[in-house]
Amino acid sequence: MSEAPIIQIKNVSKVYGGSVKAVDEVDLEVQRGEFFALLGPSGCGKTTLLRMLAGFEVPTAGQVIIDGHDMAKVQPNKRPVNMVFQSYAVFPHMSVEQNVAYGLKMDRRPSGEIKKRVAEALELVKLGGLGKRMPDEMSGGQRQRVALARALVKRPSVLLLDEPLSALDAKLREAMQLELVRLQKTVGITFVIVTHDQSEALSMANRIAVMNQGKVQQVAPPTGLYETPASRFVADFIGKINLIDATATRTGEGEVRVNAPKIGEVTLKGTAEGKVALAVRPEKIFVADKQPTDPGVIAIKGKVGEVAYFGSYSNVFFDIGLGQPLQADISNVTSDVEEFTFKAGEEYWIYWRKADTLVLGD
Amino acid sequence: MENWKNSVRTFWTAIVPPTFWLVTFFIIPLSLIWLYSFSTKTGVVDITLDWNLQQYMRALEPVYLGIFWKSIWMAAATTFVCLVISFPVAIAIVFAKPTMRMWLLLLVILPFWTNLLIRTYALIAVLRTNGFVNWGLEWLVDHADWALSFIGLGDNMLIGPFTPLQLLYNNTAVVIGLVYVHLPFMVLPLYAALDRLDRSYLEASLDLGAGHTRTFFSIVVPLALPGIASGVVITFIPAMGSYLTPDLLGGTDSYMIANVIASQFKQANNWPFGAALSFLLMYATFFALALRAVLMRKEGRGDKR
Numbered sequence: 001m002s003e004a005p006i007i008q009i010k011n012v013s014k015v016y017g018g019s020v021k022a023v024d025e026v027d028l029e030v031q032r033g034e035f036f037a038l039l040g041p042s043g044c045g046k047t048t049l050l051r052m053l054a055g056f057e058v059p060t061a062g063q064v065i066i067d068g069h070d071m072a073k074v075q076p077n078k079r080p081v082n083m084v085f086q087s088y089a090v091f092p093h094m095s096v097e098q099n100v101a102y103g104l105k106m107d108r109r110p111s112g113e114i115k116k117r118v119a120e121a122l123e124l125v126k127l128g129g130l131g132k133r134m135p136d137e138m139s140g141g142q143r144q145r146v147a148l149a150r151a152l153v154k155r156p157s158v159l160l161l162d163e164p165l166s167a168l169d170a171k172l173r174e175a176m177q178l179e180l181v182r183l184q185k186t187v188g189i190t191f192v193i194v195t196h197d198q199s200e201a202l203s204m205a206n207r208i209a210v211m212n213q214g215k216v217q218q219v220a221p222p223t224g225l226y227e228t229p230a231s232r233f234v235a236d237f238i239g240k241i242n243l244i245d246a247t248a249t250r251t252g253e254g255e256v257r258v259n260a261p262k263i264g265e266v267t268l269k270g271t272a273e274g275k276v277a278l279a280v281r282p283e284k285i286f287v288a289d290k291q292p293t294d295p296g297v298i299a300i301k302g303k304v305g306e307v308a309y310f311g312s313y314s315n316v317f318f319d320i321g322l323g324q325p326l327q328a329d330i331s332n333v334t335s336d337v338e339e340f341t342f343k344a345g346e347e348y349w350i351y352w353r354k355a356d357t358l359v360l361g362d
Numbered sequence: 363m364e365n366w367k368n369s370v371r372t373f374w375t376a377i378v379p380p381t382f383w384l385v386t387f388f389i390i391p392l393s394l395i396w397l398y399s400f401s402t403k404t405g406v407v408d409i410t411l412d413w414n415l416q417q418y419m420r421a422l423e424p425v426y427l428g429i430f431w432k433s434i435w436m437a438a439a440t441t442f443v444c445l446v447i448s449f450p451v452a453i454a455i456v457f458a459k460p461t462m463r464m465w466l467l468l469l470v471i472l473p474f475w476t477n478l479l480i481r482t483y484a485l486i487a488v489l490r491t492n493g494f495v496n497w498g499l500e501w502l503v504d505h506a507d508w509a510l511s512f513i514g515l516g517d518n519m520l521i522g523p524f525t526p527l528q529l530l531y532n533n534t535a536v537v538i539g540l541v542y543v544h545l546p547f548m549v550l551p552l553y554a555a556l557d558r559l560d561r562s563y564l565e566a567s568l569d570l571g572a573g574h575t576r577t578f579f580s581i582v583v584p585l586a587l588p589g590i591a592s593g594v595v596i597t598f599i600p601a602m603g604s605y606l607t608p609d610l611l612g613g614t615d616s617y618m619i620a621n622v623i624a625s626q627f628k629q630a631n632n633w634p635f636g637a638a639l640s641f642l643l644m645y646a647t648f649f650a651l652a653l654r655a656v657l658m659r660k661e662g663r664g665d666k667r
Contacts, residue, residue: 054565076565077568077570077572077573078571083566083569085562085565085566086562089562089565091581092585093584102567102570102572102580103571106571106572107571150570151569154571
């Protein structure tokens with residue numbers, strides 16, 4: 001992992017029809033052997049970026065370097081990458097074996113080697129013995145495995161995956177997530193996955209680039225993205241979060257004084273100034289009957305509104321006298337139902353640690 | 363919505379007009395012709411139905427079989443040329459911008475809206491000895507000669523003088539005419555098949571290292587096979603039975619089977635023999651359709667996702 005990055009995206013833009021900026025001056029580096037995710041809402045440019053890596057789109061500006069080579073003039077069929085398509089694109093007129101062998105035939109490998117590698121690839125994706133099947137005799141999950149085997153058998157430097165799990169049902173999707181992580185560890189190939197599903201990205205990737213409106217908002221490991229989001233957009237996009245509009249002024253190195261309605265003035269760690277958002281994750285909020293005395297917390301009175309019970313926790317909305325309620329995920333740690341039942345209208349003190357509070361700019 | 367089985371009146375209202383139409387204007391006349399083919403001509407206008415096979419025996423004589431064979435050959439050549447021309451055209455339309463696509467399709471269909479006779483005479487104006495093609499060639503030759511005169515090779519030393527090409531009244535002219543007439547029959551089913559083709563198949567093929575030519579023959583052609591089969595059949599069948607094009611553009615040896623049939627019904631006034639020839643043509647058509655059905659069943663897989 002100490003070598004040069006396997007993918008370097010330098011100042012890449014893609015403009016459609018002269019004005020629509022699908023990708024807007026993106027800089028990214030993907031390290032060798034990483035499981036990298038491009039995450040964002042639909043239309044954020046993540047798929048365009050992936051297709052530029054595959055060579056199906058040409059950047060309007062900027063440079064794409066894969067494995068040390070500039071890809072500007074390299075056609076898709078000459079790139080050291082292979083792709084798993086969202087629709088799988090398993091050729092319907094070829095058997096599973098023929099599908100997997102297709103790429104090796106194009107490379108004019110000897111037939112003995114093709115046979116061996118196809119069998120290995122099918123074994124790798126747990127489709128051993130199904131080589132003679134036709135795609136229309138297989139389930140969606142199996143077809144996806146064919147697409148994976150077909151791409152991996154070529155031993156690319158990078159495997160590109162375009163929303164690979166979106167067409168699978170929830171259960172299969174979870175199994176496939178683990179499967180992909182296992183595969184990636186087994187083959188050691190760099191994976192770049194595009195997804196709009198944050199849980200998919202968080203559970204699989206080593207690092208995630210969050211994109212919005214063609215721009216990369218933040219690149220970080222899953223924990224970094226969740227615990228220290230760089231902006232309001234990232235915080236809001238990844239997981240649930242409470243955002244309270246506030247103003248902040250800088251008071252010292254990495255320290256700001258924040259003035260928020262109902263909360264008042266607090267000094268917090270952060271760098272954002274001016275109009276900011278105070279942000280706190282619902283699971284970091286606690287509830288008490290009496291006002292907490294700990295000076296390390298922010299406490300506020302709230303009235304119970306809606307409650308959603310999820311078994312292991314309850315998602316409780318507290319009216320704190322602001323426009324929007326504050327939501328808290330309260331762990332249901334006892335089996336005494338009375339203990340954790342929140343009734344609408346009841347008043348509580350809700351509090352969270354200052355250290356868990358984020359000050360986010362736009 | 364109410365099931366038609368539950369509403370007898372709806373059922374009959376829907377079924378009677380087309381049935382009437384088919385029976386009156388298709389089945390009855392065709393049956394009459396079919397009966398003629400087993401009849402004998404007994405006078406100038408008298409025909410007796412005596413269930414003999416003489417007319418068919420005569421139709422299978424070498425001279426007529428030769429014309430049948432020639433028709434098949436001409437239709438096959440037409441179909442092949444149409445396929446070769448149509449594939450790039452259909453691909454270009456599929457990959458054109460959606461707004462352009464409509465106009466391009468319109469351009470393909472446009473000749474349909476002009477009378478066949480007018481189109482054929484227009485083609486004569488293009489192909490005849492003092493037609494547009496020969497004019498253009500003459501202009502080219504003259505100017506090439508003029509240009510060569512600057513390096514001292516003028517005055518027809520290298521090329522020319524121009525002799526007009528004989529483009530009309532031969533088999534080539536007939537095939538050119540048939541290709542011109544039948545091109546839309548090939549372009550449209552090909553377009554439909556290619557339009558349905560998921561682009562990611564093409565991208566997957568490129569991604570796996572295939573060039574554009576390989577992708578075309580390994581992915582596009584097999585997946586478009588149902589469309590190709592449709593195009594081939596609906597080009598071949600009318601081409602085989604064409605009458606006007608060989609009549610106007612062909613020479614004395616360009617007779618196709620429809621011309622023989624017409625002459626039997628008209629000049630020769632031999633309806634039974636004309637009927638037998640017609641039905642032989644029809645059996646050939648049925649054979650082609652059956653062949654397509656078998657092909658489609660075999661390749662039906664390509665249609666599914």
